[in-house]
Amino acid sequence: MPTQSPPARLQSVQRQHIEHIFQLGEGLEIPQLPAQPMIRRSWLRCLNEYQLDPTQPRPARVVPQQTLIEHRESVDELLHVARAGVEQLYGQIAQLGYVLLLTDHRGITVEFRGNPNQDQQLRKAGLYLGADWDERFAGTCAVGTCLYDRQAIICHRQEHFDATHISLTCTAAPIADPQGNVMAVLDISALQSPAQHESQNFSLSLVTLYARMIEDAYFLQRYRDCLMVRLDTSREFVHVNGRGLIAIEENGQVIAANAVGRELIADHQRRWPPWAAQHATMLSELFECEITDVLSINSATDDQLRAFRARASNAIYFISLLEPRRPRTAPPNKTTSTQPKPLARLGADDPAIRKLQKLAERLRNEASVNVLISGETGTGKEVVARALHDSGNRAKGPFIAVNCAAIPEALIESELFGYEPGAFTGGRAKGMRGLIPQAHGGTLFLDEIGDMPLALQTRLLRVLAEREVMPLGANKPVKVDLRVITATHRHIDKLIEEGAFREDLYYRLNGAQLRLPPLRERADKLYVIRQVFNDVVSERGGSQSPRLRADAISALLAYAWPGNIRQLKNALAFALVTAESDEITVYDLPEQCLSQRITHTPSLTTPARETADSHLITQLQQHQWNISAVARELGVSRPTVYRQMQRQGIVPPNKA
Numbered sequence: 073m074p075t076q077s078p079p080a081r082l083q084s085v086q087r088q089h090i091e092h093i094f095q096l097g098e099g100l101e102i103p104q105l106p107a108q109p110m111i112r113r114s115w116l117r118c119l120n121e122y123q124l125d126p127t128q129p130r131p132a133r134v135v136p137q138q139t140l141i142e143h144r145e146s147v148d149e150l151l152h153v154a155r156a157g158v159e160q161l162y163g164q165i166a167q168l169g170y171v172l173l174l175t176d177h178r179g180i181t182v183e184f185r186g187n188p189n190q191d192q193q194l195r196k197a198g199l200y201l202g203a204d205w206d207e208r209f210a211g212t213c214a215v216g217t218c219l220y221d222r223q224a225i226i227c228h229r230q231e232h233f234d235a236t237h238i239s240l241t242c243t244a245a246p247i248a249d250p251q252g253n254v255m256a257v258l259d260i261s262a263l264q265s266p267a268q269h270e271s272q273n274f275s276l277s278l279v280t281l282y283a284r285m286i287e288d289a290y291f292l293q294r295y296r297d298c299l300m301v302r303l304d305t306s307r308e309f310v311h312v313n314g315r316g317l318i319a320i321e322e323n324g325q326v327i328a329a330n331a332v333g334r335e336l337i338a339d340h341q342r343r344w345p346p347w348a349a350q351h352a353t354m355l356s357e358l359f360e361c362e363i364t365d366v367l368s369i370n371s372a373t374d375d376q377l378r379a380f381r382a383r384a385s386n387a388i389y390f391i392s393l394l395e396p397r398r399p400r401t402a403p404p405n406k407t408t409s410t411q412p413k414p415l416a417r418l419g420a421d422d423p424a425i426r427k428l429q430k431l432a433e434r435l436r437n438e439a440s441v442n443v444l445i446s447g448e449t450g451t452g453k454e455v456v457a458r459a460l461h462d463s464g465n466r467a468k469g470p471f472i473a474v475n476c477a478a479i480p481e482a483l484i485e486s487e488l489f490g491y492e493p494g495a496f497t498g499g500r501a502k503g504m505r506g507l508i509p510q511a512h513g514g515t516l517f518l519d520e521i522g523d524m525p526l527a528l529q530t531r532l533l534r535v536l537a538e539r540e541v542m543p544l545g546a547n548k549p550v551k552v553d554l555r556v557i558t559a560t561h562r563h564i565d566k567l568i569e570e571g572a573f574r575e576d577l578y579y580r581l582n583g584a585q586l587r588l589p590p591l592r593e594r595a596d597k598l599y600v601i602r603q604v605f606n607d608v609v610s611e612r613g614g615s616q617s618p619r620l621r622a623d624a625i626s627a628l629l630a631y632a633w634p635g636n637i638r639q640l641k642n643a644l645a646f647a648l649v650t651a652e653s654d655e656i657t658v659y660d661l662p663e664q665c666l667s668q669r670i671t672h673t674p675s676l677t678t679p680a681r682e683t684a685d686s687h688l689i690t691q692l693q694q695h696q697w698n699i700s701a702v703a704r705e706l707g708v709s710r711p712t713v714y715r716q717m718q719r720q721g722i723v724p725p726n727k728a
């Protein structure tokens with residue numbers, strides 16, 4: 073460590089300052105040394121690490137114009153967001169003789185506000201656009217030391233390392249990006265100031281406050297297309313100055329957080345370390361909350377906030393919900409991404425759907441295994457059948473879907489098997505190729521198989537056994553190569569007991585069974601809502617890109633959906649037609665979606681049909697017994713409504 077005397081040309085106060093630096097370097101303790109540990113550590117860094125010579129004061133360095141442009145470009149987004157904050161802060165400090173600097177993470181001043189009348193002096197002192205305040209070059213200073221320690225700091229007069237800076241007072245605070253890395257520093261400085269260090273305490277509060285506001289404005293801008301919660305421990309301040317910001321997926325998974333939010337997450341992880349590095353924090357892990365309670369804040373509360381307890385600290389936080397600016401695409405289906413697309417698209421993270429997808433994947437090329445798909449009406453049985461077809465090696469062949477309940481009993485035989493010219497009175501002159509022969513080389517999907525008349529069941533059994541059909545009036549059979557998929561919403565075993573369904577046919581059809589859960593029981597309901605919404609939007613076409621607001625999502629999640637996905641699709645189509653803007657809110661949904669909410673989790677043993685049964689009569693009454701309207705409302709076909717009425721013994725008033 074050199075201990076030479078400072079050159080005589082330096083003023084005495086500067087000489088003293090340099091002396092103090094050397095004294096600290098030698099480990100001497102004298103009262104004149106700076107009290108702040110951050111400053112002391114920085115002085116030692118300047119001497120030992122950066123090898124700065126305090127006896128050689130350096131003039132301020134201002135980078136060339138081209139370099140400045142490059143630095144400004146690298147923080148373009150931040151500069152844009154910070155502009156309003158910079159103006160406001162400068163408006164408050166200008167009268168007090170302060171200037172304002174915003175530097176990038178390398179300490180280069182990329183934004184500056186100061187009094188133009190002091191231009192020369194300010195430039196000389198380095199309080200200027202393009203000035204380099206990196207600690208390695210400028211020595212201990214507010215910006216450089218703040219960048220090193222990532223903490224707000226006052227660097228008052230003789231706390232600066234370089235003797236040319238010891239008349240300045242500077243106060244700086246870091247601005248972090250959403251990952252917590254310092255991306256900029258906000259600084260206010262003055263050429264002259266009172267000697268007392270405490271005179272700058274207020275500057276420290278002010279600059280810290282504005283740095284946080286700029287940081288949060290940047291966060292809000294970055295995550296403007298995401299759902300976000302804003303939180304504070306004070307009810308009154310949540311809306312005006314909620315200090316925590318957490319961007320989330322619609323399922324509550326945390327995407328990013330501001331400084332307060334990150335502290336909350338860190339607190340949570342200190343207590344309950346994540347069990348896997350990839351574990352994504354959920355909002356419901358941080359707070360005692362259900363995601364639906366958060367999503368419905370705007371629609372279900374008067375003051376648009378709700379209180380939740382933080383699990384780690386037990387403190388009560390008041391939370392408000394910020395809606396995304398633009399619609400977001402459905403989250404990628406992570407669990408099934410390696411599956412063929414038609415199967416992966418069937419659902420996301422629901423155990424029953426995952427099981428179905430896995431089994432379907434094994435079956436997709438096994439045409440000899442007849443597949444029976446079971447599930448309530450509208451759960452997507454035909455969609456599954458088509459996905460099985462599309463993902464298998466028969467995808468290029470035909471997919472023929474037959475709704476056994478929709479074809480009148482008298483015609484079902486001729487429709488399925490076809491007929492020769494003149495086979496029966498009323499038939500087409502040229503005869504007709506039946507639906508079964510049409511499916512040759514592809515897949516035959518028989519929906520509502522439980523509704524097939526007994527006599528035809530026998531003929532179907534023969535087709536399955538012999539792989540040939542005999543059209544009506546023909547004298548020789550036609551060979552068919554088929555994959556047969558059937559579907560039913562009925563309990564076939566009951567029909568067998570009642571003698572309405574052939575047991576041997578059932579066993580032949582049921583080579584493997586795929587069970588579809590009702591929508592109300594699906595854990596990936598949100599995925600289905602988004603998927604169906606996107607489908608409805610693209611089916612409608614048009615240039616607008618409507619979006620579902622969180623309150624609408626919340627209502628859709630809460631509804632029991634007796635008509636399952638078909639009913640959901642109808643409700644969304646209705647909302648899109650009737651909504652006044654391209655934002656679908658809870659008020660745009662059919663009224664019934666708001667009335668019949670799930671009040672309990674239906675047990676798996678509860679016959680799902682019961683829910684729909686009790687609902688049917690109400691629907692009929694509400695729609696003045698208009699069957700088409702009820703079918704539309706419930707998302708089922710008209711024959712299904714008639715069948716259900718028949719089964720429940722419901723007779724329209726004018727027929728009673």
Ligand SMILES: Nc1ncnc2c1ncn2[C@@H]1O[C@H](COP(=O)(O)OP(=O)(O)OP(=O)(O)O)[C@@H](O)[C@H]1O
Binds near residue numbers: 455
């Ligand atoms: N996973 C899904 N994603 C998007 N839309 C779906 C999905 N599953 C079903 N749908 C839609 O829901 C509606 C009903 O589906 P589908 O006809 O396959 O049901 P279903 O169980 O065969 O009905 P039913 O018992 O009345 O024959 C269709 O409009 C379909 O496009």
